[in-house]
Amino acid sequence: MLVTLAGAFAVAYSIRFIHDVFFNGEPVDLPRTPHEPPRWMLLPVAVLVVLCIVIGVLPNWSVAPLLQTAAGAALQSPPPAYSLALWHGVNAALLMSLAAMALGAAIYLGRKPLFRHVGPRLERADAGIVYDALIDGLTRLAGAVARWLDTASLQRQLVLVLLAAGGLGMAPWWPPGAGLSGGVTGPGLDAVSLVVGLVLLAAVAAVLALQRQRYMALLPLGVVGLIVSLVFVKFSAPDLALTQLMVEVVSILLLLLALSFLPQTSRAETCPRRLGRDAALALGCGVAASALAWAVLTRAPDTALAQQMMQRSVSEGGGANVVNVILVDFRGYDTLGEITVLALAALGVFALLHGLRLPPGAVPADRRDADAHPPILATLMRLMLPLMLLVAVFIFLRGHNAPGGGFIAGLITAIALLGQYLANGLRWTDQRLRLDARSAIAAGLAVAGLTGLASWIFGRPFLTSAFGHCSLPLIGEVEWASAMAFDLGVYLVVVGATLLMLRQLGGLRPAGGGTEEADAWPR
Amino acid sequence: MAALIAVLIGALTAGGVWLLLRAQTYPVVLGLTLLSYAVNLFLFVMGRLVICAPPIAGRSGTTADPLPQALVLTAIVIGFAMTAFVIVLALRAHAEWGSDHVDGRGDGDGR
Amino acid sequence: MSPLQAALAAHLPIAPVLLPLAAGIVLLALRRAPLALQRAVSVLALLLLLALDVALWLQVQGGAPVVYALGNWPVPVGIVLVADRLAAWMLLVTALVALGALLYALHGEDAHGPHFHVLFQWQLFGLDGAFLTGDLFNLFVFFEVLLLASYGLLLHGGGRLRTRAGLHTSCSICSARPCSCSPWARCTGWRGR
Numbered sequence A: 001m002l003v004t005l006a007g008a009f010a011v012a013y014s015i016r017f018i019h020d021v022f023f024n025g026e027p028v029d030l031p032r033t034p035h036e037p038p039r040w041m042l043l044p045v046a047v048l049v050v051l052c053i054v055i056g057v058l059p060n061w062s063v064a065p066l067l068q069t070a071a072g073a074a075l076q077s078p079p080p081a082y083s084l085a086l087w088h089g090v091n092a093a094l095l096m097s098l099a100a101m102a103l104g105a106a107i108y109l110g111r112k113p114l115f116r117h118v119g120p121r122l123e124r125a126d127a128g129i130v131y132d133a134l135i136d137g138l139t140r141l142a143g144a145v146a147r148w149l150d151t152a153s154l155q156r157q158l159v160l161v162l163l164a165a166g167g168l169g170m171a172p173w174w175p176p177g178a179g180l181s182g183g184v185t186g187p188g189l190d191a192v193s194l195v196v197g198l199v200l201l202a203a204v205a206a207v208l209a210l211q212r213q214r215y216m217a218l219l220p221l222g223v224v225g226l227i228v229s230l231v232f233v234k235f236s237a238p239d240l241a242l243t244q245l246m247v248e249v250v251s252i253l254l255l256l257l258a259l260s261f262l263p264q265t266s267r268a269e270t271c272p273r274r275l276g277r278d279a280a281l282a283l284g285c286g287v288a289a290s291a292l293a294w295a296v297l298t299r300a301p302d303t304a305l306a307q308q309m310m311q312r313s314v315s316e317g318g319g320a321n322v323v324n325v326i327l328v329d330f331r332g333y334d335t336l337g338e339i340t341v342l343a344l345a346a347l348g349v350f351a352l353l354h355g356l357r358l359p360p361g362a363v364p365a366d367r368r369d370a371d372a373h374p375p376i377l378a379t380l381m382r383l384m385l386p387l388m389l390l391v392a393v394f395i396f397l398r399g400h401n402a403p404g405g406g407f408i409a410g411l412i413t414a415i416a417l418l419g420q421y422l423a424n425g426l427r428w429t430d431q432r433l434r435l436d437a438r439s440a441i442a443a444g445l446a447v448a449g450l451t452g453l454a455s456w457i458f459g460r461p462f463l464t465s466a467f468g469h470c471s472l473p474l475i476g477e478v479e480w481a482s483a484m485a486f487d488l489g490v491y492l493v494v495v496g497a498t499l500l501m502l503r504q505l506g507g508l509r510p511a512g513g514g515t516e517e518a519d520a521w522p523r
Numbered sequence B: 001m002a003a004l005i006a007v008l009i010g011a012l013t014a015g016g017v018w019l020l021l022r023a024q025t026y027p028v029v030l031g032l033t034l035l036s037y038a039v040n041l042f043l044f045v046m047g048r049l050v051i052c053a054p055p056i057a058g059r060s061g062t063t064a065d066p067l068p069q070a071l072v073l074t075a076i077v078i079g080f081a082m083t084a085f086v087i088v089l090a091l092r093a094h095a096e097w098g099s100d101h102v103d104g105r106g107d108g109d110g111r
Numbered sequence C: 001m002s003p004l005q006a007a008l009a010a011h012l013p014i015a016p017v018l019l020p021l022a023a024g025i026v027l028l029a030l031r032r033a034p035l036a037l038q039r040a041v042s043v044l045a046l047l048l049l050l051a052l053d054v055a056l057w058l059q060v061q062g063g064a065p066v067v068y069a070l071g072n073w074p075v076p077v078g079i080v081l082v083a084d085r086l087a088a089w090m091l092l093v094t095a096l097v098a099l100g101a102l103l104y105a106l107h108g109e110d111a112h113g114p115h116f117h118v119l120f121q122w123q124l125f126g127l128d129g130a131f132l133t134g135d136l137f138n139l140f141v142f143f144e145v146l147l148l149a150s151y152g153l154l155l156h157g158g159g160r161l162r163t164r165a166g167l168h169t170s171c172s173i174c175s176a177r178p179c180s181c182s183p184w185a186r187c188t189g190w191r192g193r
Helices: A002-023 A039-057 A064-075 A092-109 A111-124 A127-149 A154-173 A191-210 A214-234 A238-259 A272-297 A304-317 A322-330 A332-353 A375-398 A406-424 A426-432 A437-457 A482-506 B002-020 B025-047 B066-097 C003-010 C015-029 C035-062 C085-105 C116-132 C136-154 C160-189
Strands: A467-472 A476-481 C066-069 C080-083
Touching: A002 A092, A092 A111, A154 A272, A154 B002, A154 C160, A191 A214, A191 B002, A191 B025, A214 A238, A214 B002, A214 B025, A238 A406, A238 A482, A238 B025, A238 B066, A272 B002, A272 B025, A304 A322, A304 B066, A322 A332, A322 A482, A322 B066, A332 A437, A332 A482, A332 B066, A332 C015, A332 C116, A332 C136, A375 A406, A375 A482, A406 A426, A406 A482, A406 B066, A437 A482, A437 C015, A476 A482, A482 B066, B002 B025, B025 B066, B025 C160, B066 C136, B066 C160, C015 C035, C015 C116, C035 C066, C035 C080, C035 C085, C035 C116, C080 C085, C080 C116, C085 C116, C116 C136, C136 C160
Parallel strands: none
Antiparallel strands: A467 A476, C066 C080
């Protein structure tokens, strides 16, 4: 039908073209008088005309072989059977052609009324208008979606992230009915654990309740950290417990320091709808996390890899503390990346505090305690410094065979040194502690990297470790491991990074800009 | 015991998320801290709950899985570094915008 | 080929990762040196990295990916690097884009804040490490490296809008970190199912 219609229009404009050009008299209103082209310019046209007539009248004789080759090449297989001829008998195609010609002639004959009535309407039906409207609509839709997603509001971004994560995390259990519990029961609950768990819940509730009185919220936060550390102890992770304790101390110190430059209390939130939405989302995420944890804990683990690591740890890694051996030997490359992350965070903090101008009223004068450095505290910290450093060295040296290691030792050293800053003030400590934190970071990374490179000398891949025994004159047989040199690198980076971050933060001064020497940390 | 641990992880997550959605930077940092406790615990219990059997070679019997412990150890230290970074960033935002709203707005309410 | 060339070819997969790390360490040690020296070191390191990337690209054209076992440990116990053609292409593209960015930064951007070149080199360390690794948790670690370096570079130069954008980005990504940990943890914890 469409083909016939298209054919009819083709006939109509062809008839108009032929009639008007050749048979409808002389042209009128021409700017210039055309003339016949020279005979030789008509020659190419004549060739094409002859070809048209010949191919149209005698297709099988003229163009069939060419068509066969072309169709076969396009289809990549022998073309289907067809026949080229002018007359195929009276069939649908012939009737369609006749109808098209008749309709076209009719359109041409009735063209003047058509031009009068349909012409103006056709001008308005411009496909361009439709197209423009479509593009415009799509652009506005895209803009609306972008504005909705990429807002300047952190909270909305976080809501989207949390919804997506929670949804994806719980997706395997939709539709409900597939078992959440795997059926394995672990250790039984004892009374002490229950009490400790309840204390943790109470502490979390206290943090939430006190979060507007910012200083007060740090107390239950410390309790939460301590109980997490106890959880690590209970479930056989002494290294983790030590690390968590040390990190807890440094974190609280950090938050206290930062809080002295921020407003002391939070403003009240007045929109109950938002609070409700946030509470619902928080509850949802909490339930999702609980469900996932429950699902994992009630399924049996795959212990093949753990057993392999335990077996290889002494014989091929040279250490009995498998966690430390994993960190500095089996997966030392990971640790190299992690200490780079530490270094980057420290440098980032340094860059952020560099040239930071606090608002002039940031630390009110009445907050400065007259007795900023009580002598008892100062003396005690000075006495404890060698003891703490000794403990740090002990933890470092035993790390390969018993709980300990570079991370924990580094944190203990950092706390010892930060204690000096706390007790004795910045100027006093800086005069005596000639430690350039950034040099320590660079040295630590260099030591770790060079330890790895040393194995290239022996033709082994990067970070291949070695260990052995040697006898020292008075001490006896000592076991050494190259992984301990790597651990030394870790130790230096941890000390340098922690010290850099907290020293810079402690050295901030209001309205003086940047960091300066002074003899009292603001409290 | 598994139920207790699951509940604790859920409580820490819920508290962390609620604080994360507050309008001021300091509660957001507290929320990130709680969330990092939750995630560290979650990763740790992937090794299942084994009581009093630390992964030191030479002990008899089954010990705890050392691999999640190693990964959580680095996660704890990195989490501290990230907390430090975010809080100093919050400090800088406060200094530059004059307000500790997460979007830098100066309006008085908690919106 | 000479022993030196053989050694280089054997350690080629890890070279594009170690070079920016070393360059960053050197630049951190040189932090009080004149900016011109730091710029020279940075550009030299990047050109060397480009050469290493081309060498690695040529090495993997044979079709088989090159596997490098770090610490000489077999697969589940240790980490392996896998350099296939996609990784080699990505390394090359990274180095070329970085070269353009560095040359632009040399016109004054790098003096707006401290440690630009250290951050830049360690950003490349993170990127190259992420492309070459064959271990899922290692990928996560290198994501952390490149993310933190990118925060540092994003906030480089300061300004209110940068600070706010940086705060939003880092909070969003820090909150997404636990969310990405959980699926990973499920993968490893779930093997016993």
